[in-house]
Amino acid sequence: MNKNTLSVTDNRTGKIYEIPIEHGAVPAIDFRQIKESEDDFGLMCYDPSYSNTAACRSNITYIDGDKGILLYRGYPIEQLAEECTFLECAYLTLYGELPTESQLSTFTHGVLRHTMIHENVKKFMEGFNYDAHPMSMLMSTVAALSTYYPESVDVRHEELRTEQVLRIVGQVPTLAAYCYRHRRGLPYNYPDDELGYVENLMHMLWKRTEHKYKPHPVLAKALEVLFILHLDHEQNCSSTTMRTAGSSLADPYVTTAAAIAALSGPLHGGANEAVLRMLDEIGSVNNIPAFIKEVKEGKRRLMGFGHRVYKNYDPRAKMIKRIADEVFEVTGRNPRLDTALELERIALQDEYFVARKLYPNVDFYSGIIYQAMGFNPAYFTVLFAIPRTPGWLAQWEEMLMDKEQKIARPRQLYLGYGHRDVVPMSERAESAVAV
Ligand code: CMC
Numbered sequence: 503m504n505k506n507t508l509s510v511t512d513n514r515t516g517k518i519y520e521i522p523i524e525h526g527a528v529p530a531i532d533f534r535q536i537k538e539s540e541d542d543f544g545l546m547c548y549d550p551s552y553s554n555t556a557a558c559r560s561n562i563t564y565i566d567g568d569k570g571i572l573l574y575r576g577y578p579i580e581q582l583a584e585e586c587t588f589l590e591c592a593y594l595t596l597y598g599e600l601p602t603e604s605q606l607s608t609f610t611h612g613v614l615r616h617t618m619i620h621e622n623v624k625k626f627m628e629g630f631n632y633d634a635h636p637m638s639m640l641m642s643t644v645a646a647l648s649t650y651y652p653e654s655v656d657v658r659h660e661e662l663r664t665e666q667v668l669r670i671v672g673q674v675p676t677l678a679a680y681c682y683r684h685r686r687g688l689p690y691n692y693p694d695d696e697l698g699y700v701e702n703l704m705h706m707l708w709k710r711t712e713h714k715y716k717p718h719p720v721l722a723k724a725l726e727v728l729f730i731l732h733l734d735h736e737q738n739c740s741s742t743t744m745r746t747a748g749s750s751l752a753d754p755y756v757t758t759a760a761a762i763a764a765l766s767g768p769l770h771g772g773a774n775e776a777v778l779r780m781l782d783e784i785g786s787v788n789n790i791p792a793f794i795k796e797v798k799e800g801k802r803r804l805m806g807f808g809h810r811v812y813k814n815y816d817p818r819a820k821m822i823k824r825i826a827d828e829v830f831e832v833t834g835r836n837p838r839l840d841t842a843l844e845l846e847r848i849a850l851q852d853e854y855f856v857a858r859k860l861y862p863n864v865d866f867y868s869g870i871i872y873q874a875m876g877f878n879p880a881y882f883t884v885l886f887a888i889p890r891t892p893g894w895l896a897q898w899e900e901m902l903m904d905k906e907q908k909i910a911r912p913r914q915l916y917l918g919y920g921h922r923d924v925v926p927m928s929e930r931a932e933s934a935v936a937v
Contacts, residue, residue: 514538527556546913552737553810558745558907562595562896563736567811572818574734575599579817588729589613589699592671592892595734596899609668610699616672617693617702619680620650624690627680636681636884637766643677644670645759654753657902666754667895674758674891675699678884679706685878691715700726703888708876721875724829728868731818732886734893738810740764740771744894745901746910754898761894762887768805771890773865774882777806778873781838781845790844798854806866807849813859822867826874833874842870 508521508528521532534544549555564573572579575594582591586600593601593609601609626646630639647670648654654666680690683706691706694715701717704725709715735741743764748757765771784793797804809816830836846862849855869882877885901907 510536512536512538525559530555546915548915552742557737557742557910558901558904560736560897560900561598562900563734563893565736565811567809567813570812570814570817570820572735579731580821583727583730583821586730587698588726588733588889591730591733592889595892595896596667612668613672613699614693614695614702616669617676617695619647619673619676623647623650623677624680627677627684630684632685632687634685636678636685636881637762637772637887639681639684640674640677640884640887641759641762641766643681644674644762645756647673648753648755651753651755654755657748657751657753663754663899663902667892667899670754670758670895671892675703675888676706678888679703681884682707682877682881685880698722700729718832720828720832724825724871724875727825728822728871728885729889731821731864732889732893734890734896736811737897738770739767740890741894741897744898745907748898748901749907749910754895757898758891758894761890765887765890766883771865771883771886773805773863774869774872774886775879777842777865778838778869778879778882780805781841781870784841784845787841787844790841790848794845794848794852798852804845804849804855804860806869807855807862808858808860809863812861812863815861816863818864819862819866822864822871826867826871829871829874833876836870836874838870838873842867 504520504522506523508523510519510521510533511517512519515538517536519532519536521528530547533547536545537543547555562575564576565571574582574591575598577594577600582594586594589610590601590606592613593606623643623646627639627643651666651669653662656662676693683690691709693702694705695702697705697715697717700722704717704722705715737745740761744757744761747760748754752760768776784790794804796802826836826839830839846866849860854860868885869879872882872885873879
C-alpha cells in the first residue's frame, strides 16, 4: 500500500477510500467522492475561518509558529532586518531573490518614479472630513486610483502588471502621508525622489518650512526595520482577502483596497491602535490586576497578545522591543512602556495565558514606538499597510501565476429552511426578530 495516503472508512456505507497525502496535506476535493448514495453531493470539509485549510501553495513566507520562526523566501527576518533595506526586502518578496546592486537601483528608480500622484487625487482626498479615519481614507483612495489607470484591468498582461505593482508600491506612501497631513490641516508635501523610500515618507509626513527635510537617521533606521518586519506574513486575513478579491481578476487597485479594509480590523492590523487605547484606559500599573481579571473572565481581550499561528513569542515582537530603546533615546521614553512591560510580565506568568500559549505579537510594542515618534493611534494601522503593500502584491502575483488557482468560492453547510411558499402579508405571523 502507498504509505503517502490516508485510508478513510465511511461508517455509513462501510466503504474505504484512499486519499493521497502531499506536502502534509490531503486534497479536500477528494472527499467529494465519499457519498452515502449516488445522488449524494459528497463530503465537504467544514473549516470556519480556515484554521486548518491550506488554500494555496506558496514560496513567499514561511512561519513556524511553535518555534517562533519567520522567513521571507528562506531568509530569516532577523538577518534581513539587520543587513537589508526595506526596498531590498520588497524586491525579494516580489521577485523571489535578493537584488544585485543594479537590480535594486532599477527597482528603486521604478518605485520612486511612481511616488507622485495625479493632482485630482489630491482633490479627491480634500473631500474627506478633517477627522476621517486614515485607514478609511487610504482604502478609499487606493480604490479610487483604479479610475486613473483603467488599463490595470488587464491583469493577465505581465508588463502592465509589473507597472501597476511599482505604481502601487510607490504611491501608497504618498497617499498615506497625505492622509496624515489632511487630518492635521497641513499642506501636502510632494515626494522628494532624492531621498530613499523611508526617508521620502518621513519628508512627506513631517517637512514643515525648512528648505530641505533632513530625516533623523535613528528614526529612519527604526522605520526601515519596522517596515521589514511588517512586509509579509503568509496567508493572514488581509493577504487572503487580496488573493480572494484578486481571484475574480479584479484590478490591483481595488484588490489592494480590499486588503487594506481587512487589515483595518482590531483583530488584525488594527490591533496596534487598540493596544494604545487599552494602555491609555489601564492608565497606571496599579490597575493591571483588575484589567487582567476582566480578560480572564472573558469580558475583554488583551490586545497585542495571541496569534492564530504563533504559539510562541512572535519573533517580530522581540525585535520591535529592541528598537523601542533606540527610538526612545531620540524621542524620550513613552510612559506607556512601563504599563506594557508590566502587562507582559504578569501575562507571561499567568496560567490563563500560559495554557493558551498567548504571547505578545507584532502589535504589542509597535504602537508605543509609533506614538513616541509623534503618530496618533488612528494612524498606526496605516504604518502597517504601507510596508504590507508589496507583500500583498507578491501574494497577488503568485496567485495569478498559479495554474491551480481559480476564482475563490468556498462552500457552505446550509442549515436554513428547506423549500417554503410565500404567504400573503395579511397572513404572516410576527417573527421573533423585529426589524
Ligand atoms: N486575550 C485574551 N484571551 C485571548 C486572546 C487575547 N488577546 N487571544 C486569544 N485568547 C483566548 C481565547 O479567548 C480562547 O480562549 P478559550 O479557549 O478559553 O475560548 C483562546 O485564547 C484561543 O483564542 P482564539 O480566539 O480561538 O484564537 P484565534 O487564533 O482565533 O485568534 C487572535 C487569534 C490574534 C485573533 C486573538 O489572539 C486575538 O484576538 N488577539 C488580540 C488581537 C490582536 O492582538 N491581534 C493582532 C494579531 S497579530 C498582527 C496581525 O497579524 O494582524
